Amino acid sequence: MTRLLRNLTGLLVFFLLWEGFVRAGFVNALFLPPPTIVFARLFELLGDPVFLGHVIASALAWLIAMAITIAIAVPAGLLLGSVKWLRDSTKVLVELLRPIPSVALIPLVLLVIGGGPEAKITLAVYASVWPILFNTIYAMSEIDPVLTETARSYGTSKTRMLSSVALPHAAPFIFTGIRMSSAIALILVVSTEFLAGASKGIGQFLVGASEGSGRMDLVLAGTVVAGLLGYLSNEGLERLGRRLFRWSTVDREAVK
Template sequence: MRPLIRNLAGLAGFFLLWEAVVRAGLVNAIFLPPPTTVFARAIELLGQQSFLRDVVATMLAWAISLGISILIAVPAGLLLGSVPAVRVATRSLVEFLRPIPSVALIPLVILLVGGGPEAKITLAVYAATWPILYNTIYALDEIDPLLLETARSYGTGRTRTLAFVALPHAAPFVFTGIRMSASIALILVVSTEFLAGASRGIGNFILDASAGGGRSDLVLAGTVVAGIIGFIINDGLERLGKRWFRWSTVTSGAQ
């Protein structure tokens, strides 16, 4: 509870400073409205059905993206982490694909799958897969060889060893990767909605607000809502990880 209070206190201090700078006339309120105005607009938006549909569209794309990323990255990480030959054979391809910025792939993705929800889901899956994949591989690299040898000495096959020995050991690392990917997926979904002009979503709302008369108060209100959603997701996953893996220092020590 104390870390949450400290985080909220830091945010409150930032917003107070922001309010003071604007009220003192150091920044034009037309271009940067004070937080009181922005939060008032955000509360108004949350009472509008059209904006709530945008929020639902963003969250649905985020949930689908994160779920697909988990389904891809965990098995792939177990395979690459447990079979050295496969890991060596795919290393060049993985190291080539991983550094490519997801937003740079927007034109290609739009050509391949169109500009609908598929585009933002595809890009979010691409970006969110890497942290889970690498955390899974790292977890298998750190596993105690004695655990594997003990399983083999009892005649446990490779598949059962992965499922009942390696995966439980890797679970805290995998969950940390999921927590990182959750934030990344949300960023990519909103960014793609903004850059690719999706028909629905928080990013599309921000795009329309910036284009329709330059309503910076609505732009910032939409941005604040996205930030609050991201904060809630990260804090919720952090608390869940500490509850599920309280025996591990991987999640209990994560900030």
């Protein structure tokens, strides 16, 4: 409760400074509307079925991207983390692909798979797969050898060892990667909609509001909605993580 009050206080101070800055005439309200106008437009948009359709389109693409990312990154991380020769043989390829900015791949993705929802999902998966993958690999390398040797001494099979030893140890690290990837996936979905001209989505709404009518109040209201989606997902995952992994001593915020 104390943490929530601190967060709300900081947010309120920010909005008050923003309002005062604009009202004092330091910047033209047409280019940077004050928060009172932005939130008025926001409440109007929440009752607009067209805008809600854009939000749903972005949220669905984001959720699909996260599901695909987890389905790819977790098994791949467990495999690479447990098979040293495979991890060593793929290290160069992984380190070559990982630094490539996802937005730089937009022209290639549009050319190969077109500009539908598949494009933003593909780019979101590409960008968000790395935190989960590397957290999983790191978790596998940190397993206490005593645990694995004890399991082997009792004749535990490799499959059983993976499910009863490796996964419980790696779970908090994997969950941290999922939290990090959730924010990255949302950024890529909205960015791709904005840059690649999607037919639906928050990014497309922002393009229409800025280029079509020059309505910065609508642009900022749409941006606030995207920010709220990111905040709520992170807060929800954080609370879920605290419930699921109370037993863990891993500092999940510090794992990169």
